[in-house]
Amino acid sequence: MPGLSEAFERIGAALEHHxxxxxxxxxxxxxxxxxxxxxxxxxGFSDAAxxxxxxxxxxxxxxSISKSFAAAVAMQEAEEGRLDLHASVNELLPWLxxxxxxxxxxxxxxxxxxxxxxMGTEDAPTVWGAVANLRRIQPSFPPGERFWxxxxxxxxxxxxxxxxxxxxxxxxxxxxxxxxxxxAASEAIIVDETRSNLATGYQPLYSDRPPQLxxxxxxxxxxxxxxxxxxxxxxxxxxxxxxxxxxxxGDGPSGRVLSEAGFAELTARRIxxxxxxxxxxxxxxxxxxxxxxxxxxxxxxxxxxxxxxxLTLPDEGLGCVVLQNGFGNLRxxxxxxxxxxxxxxxxxxxxxxxITRDPQSHPGAAGFVGTYTGERRAFEVxxxxxxxxxxxxxxxxxxxxxxxxxxxxxxxxxxHPSLDRFALAFGRDPRGEVVEAFHGDEWFxxxxxxxxxxxxxxxxxxxxxxxxxxxxxxxxxxxxTQRRGALHLGWPSDSDEGGDLNPxxxxxxxxxxxxxxxxxxxxxxxxxxxxxxxxNGGRWYRSFED
Numbered sequence: 001m002p003g004l005s006e007a008f009e010r011i012g013a014a015l016e017h018h019x020x021x022x023x024x025x026x027x028x029x030x031x032x033x034x035x036x037x038x039x040x041x042x043x044g045f046s047d048a049a050x051x052x053x054x055x056x057x058x059x060x061x062x063x064s065i066s067k068s069f070a071a072a073v074a075m076q077e078a079e080e081g082r083l084d085l086h087a088s089v090n091e092l093l094p095w096l097x098x099x100x101x102x103x104x105x106x107x108x109x110x111x112x113x114x115x116x117x118x119m120g121t122e123d124a125p126t127v128w129g130a131v132a133n134l135r136r137i138q139p140s141f142p143p144g145e146r147f148w149x150x151x152x153x154x155x156x157x158x159x160x161x162x163x164x165x166x167x168x169x170x171x172x173x174x175x176x177x178x179x180x181x182x183x184a185a186s187e188a189i190i191v192d193e194t195r196s197n198l199a200t201g202y203q204p205l206y207s208d209r210p211p212q213l214x215x216x217x218x219x220x221x222x223x224x225x226x227x228x229x230x231x232x233x234x235x236x237x238x239x240x241x242x243x244x245x246x247x248x249x250g251d252g253p254s255g256r257v258l259s260e261a262g263f264a265e266l267t268a269r270r271i272x273x274x275x276x277x278x279x280x281x282x283x284x285x286x287x288x289x290x291x292x293x294x295x296x297x298x299x300x301x302x303x304x305x306x307x308x309x310x311l312t313l314p315d316e317g318l319g320c321v322v323l324q325n326g327f328g329n330l331r332x333x334x335x336x337x338x339x340x341x342x343x344x345x346x347x348x349x350x351x352x353x354x355i356t357r358d359p360q361s362h363p364g365a366a367g368f369v370g371t372y373t374g375e376r377r378a379f380e381v382x383x384x385x386x387x388x389x390x391x392x393x394x395x396x397x398x399x400x401x402x403x404x405x406x407x408x409x410x411x412x413x414x415x416h417p418s419l420d421r422f423a424l425a426f427g428r429d430p431r432g433e434v435v436e437a438f439h440g441d442e443w444f445x446x447x448x449x450x451x452x453x454x455x456x457x458x459x460x461x462x463x464x465x466x467x468x469x470x471x472x473x474x475x476x477x478x479x480x481t482q483r484r485g486a487l488h489l490g491w492p493s494d495s496d497e498g499g500d501l502n503p504x505x506x507x508x509x510x511x512x513x514x515x516x517x518x519x520x521x522x523x524x525x526x527x528x529x530x531x532x533x534x535x536n537g538g539r540w541y542r543s544f545e546d
Contacts, residue, residue, distance in 0.1 A: 003344035008039040013353045014336050015043040021356050021404045023211055024307070024326020025202045026054035029333060030236035031320045031341045034247045037240045038341055046199035046325065048217070056237055059185060059198050060323035062308040063230045063301025065239075066188070067154050070169070070228040071111050071284025073161055073176045075262045082164050083107065092160050097135055102142035107160055109143040110153040111283040112270040116141040118517045120152035120229075122304075123472040123538030127227050130155045133537030140510075140517040147271045147281060148517055151229040154284075158228025170226050180252045181241045186234040189226040194233055199325040201305015207476040208467065208545065209421045209492050212401070212413050213359060217326065220305025221473035230303060236321050239310065243319030246285075246297050246312045267297055302327060304473045309334045316342055329405035332356075359401040361387045362408050368426060372437045372444035375454075379444065391424070400424065410434070422479075422492070438488075441465060441481040455485025464522050468533040468540035478533060478540050480520075489520060489535075511535075 015027050026044025030037055042054040077083035083092075088104035090096050098105060102116065109115035116139030124133055130152040141148075158169040165172055173188035187194070201220035204211040225231040234242075241253075250256055250263030258266065267282050269290070279286035279296065288296045295315050301308035309330035312319035320337040322330045332354060340350040362368075365387045371380050379393035381400075389400045391414065398419065400412040410426045422440040429435045429448070437444040443454050457465075464487055465480050479490045480501070487501035489511050499512030501520060511518035517536070524531035533540045 003347065003350075004039055004341065007340040007344040007350045008041050010340050010350045010353050011039075011333075011337050012041040012043065014333055014340075015041055017353065017356045018328070018333050018405075019044050021213060021359065022324065022326060022328030023202065023204050023213075023215075023217060024324040024328055025217060026058075026199065026326075027322065027324040027333075028054050028056065028058060028060070028236045029320065029322045029337050030056070030240045031318060031337050032240040032243050032247075033319075034244055034317050037237065040236060041337075044324075048200070048202070054199065057185065057235050058323075059233050059235045060308065060325060061190065061198070061201070061230075061301075061303040061306040062232050062234050062239065062310075062323065063303040063306060064151075065299045065301040065308055065310050066173075066228065066230045066232040067157075068284035068299055069173050069177045069188070069232060069242075070154060070157050070161065072258055072266060073165075073172060074107060074111060074157060075258055075266045075283065076176060077161065077164055078265075079259060079262045083160070085111070089156060089160060093163055096131065096156075096159075098156075099135070099138050100143075101138055105139065105143050107157065108270075110150075110157050110160075112144075112281055113147050113149045113153060114144050114271050115139060115150065115153050116143060116146070116148065116517055117150040117153045118519075118536040119148070119150050120155070121472050121536055121538030122223065122474045123470055123540075125223055125225065127155045127159060130227075131159070137517075137519065137537055140519075141515045144271075146515065147273050150517075154229035155227045161228065168226070169228050170231070173228075173232070177242075177257065178238075180254060180257045181238075181245055182253055183234065183238040183241050186232060186238045188232050190231050190233060191224050191226075192222075195222065198233060199306075201303070202326040203305055204493075207493050210413055210423045211493065212415050212420060214415060223304055223473055230301065234323075236323055239308075239321040239323070240319070243310060243312050243321055247314060247317060247319050249314075300330070311335070311338065313338060313342075318342060318345075329403070332405065357404040357408075359404040359413075360399050362389060362400075362402065363387055364408065365389050367434050370434075370447045372446050374442045374444040376442065393419075414439070422490075438483055440479070441483075443484050457482045457485055457487075461487055463525055463528055463530050464533075466529065467543045467545045469543045470538060470540040472538055472540075477543075478535065480533060 025048045028042045030040045040056045046052045046054050046058045078085050085108040086106050105115045170189035178186050202217040203220040204215040205218050250258035269280050269287050271281050273280050280289050298311035307327045308323050310321045311334045320334045343350045365383050368381050369383050382390050384390050398416045412424045425438045426434050427436040433448050435446045435449045468478050475491050481488050489498035501509035508519045508521040521534045522530035531542050
């Protein structure tokens with residue numbers, strides 16, 4: 001089809017704009033309809049050091065898209081009457097002894113991320129490590145009440161499926177999903193041998209500060225895995241076959257993989273995702289929010305050194321999958337791929353190639369202008385042109401930046417070696433005015449600040465601030481700083497500002513609101529300082545940099 005050639009030329013150009021502002025080595029994108037792949041676009045390197053280019057058959061880790069594969073098998077077992085999705089997992093696995101202070105936790109709750117369980121840490125990288133943590137850490141809200149994403153919950157799904165089928169999860173997913181969909185290049189386990197024909201995963205060099213576009217990439221930490229929450233390796237050709245499974249409502253190339261009724265159950269909206277911009281959650285899949293203009297089924301995925309995005313539009317009969325070896329928001333390239341191909345199929349010209357937002361551009365720049373004063377120093381924020389912000393602190397001047405692949409916000413990167421250890425986070429008052437700023441453990445009062453003086457950190461909390469390190473490849477560093485007399489947790493490698501630490505009756509701290517299953521406990525007081533920060537079962541150890 002002549003129009004598709006132009007569409008994929010523009011898609012390739014969009015990938016060329018995307019890669020330089022993404023922390024990735026290469027990227028592959030495919031678009032399929034209900035019958036076949038319509039085209040593939042690839043850019044960048046599967047191994048930058050060796051100069052090996054990405055190809056359509058290059059394999060990547062697809063991360064949490066794997067959850068939908070496990071959910072589909074759970075629906076198969078439920079339809080056959082071998083799995084009661086609404087029975088307590090403690091009844092299904094009597095040895096589990098999962099705490100249920102608010103009532104039974106069921107497979108349904110695990111599949112919908114509504115069990116109140118911790119997300120999990122890779123300090124305990126195996127399913128048994130996750131179970132050990134889950135037996136010690138209480139859920140923080142009643143099952144079904146809220147959405148809270150839990151990788152560990154899906155590890156339990158894998159254990160349940162292994163119990164009712166008698167098969168290891170990697171063999172089960174191969175037999176039930178990969179083989180019927182003819183996904184011959186895919187596998188559901190990550191072991192050392194997998195590296196021989198897999199794109200090299202990449203991550204920024206620095207683990208103790210927010211990633212910036214000037215930071216070089218290095219090969220990501222390698223981990224092995226066979227858990228149901230994210231252990232599938234695939235390429236865009238095979239993943240297009242999976243997209244067709246979704247577009248064809250459970251039908252595969254050799255017959256139904258899931259019945260029509262089972263597929264309807266799999267993809268039915270189950271729980272709201274308040275923080276998701278356009279989707280709610282079904283079983284292992286994201287679906288459109290009520291009242292949305294179009295139907296969608298999909299999921300995102302991330303592993304250490306890899307990012308993935310799958311999106312299908314059932315009414316249009318199109319699906320797009322993007323895989324990259326690195327990280328960065330893929331939503332824009334997925335949506336452009338679908339829009340470009342959809343326009344061509346309709347006989348229209350593809351849309352223009354989207355230009356990625358300038359990282360130094362902020363549409364609300366004027367609201368941040370002013371002088372901010374702290375206990376040790378002050379800084380000024382001035383506007384340059386219409387939408388750039390220059391920070392001046394002493395003799396230093398630097399233009400602030402944001403991730404160009406994410407919507408503008410109130411947190412900025414400070415791209416200078418003396419300031420880049422922390423993001424610069426601005427705070428607003430109830431009227432929406434910018435009135436304060438935080439940089440590490442420094443608080444700065446803006447010109448519009450009308451509150452009181454900052455509180456001092458109580459003596460009984462003085463042992464806790466510092467930088468803590470772990471071998472967890474997802475989050476090797478956490479910072480505990482003070483903010484106006486309170487403790488604050490941040491994950492610098494994610495540019496994640498974490499949350500304020502709120503004391504709990506058991507001696508732990510809730511990170512943010514108490515209902516969120518995020519708990520931090522300080523241990524081993526040595527020479528007046530806590531040596532260990534235990535977060536959700538993982539352990540981070542005080543480092544020399546604090």
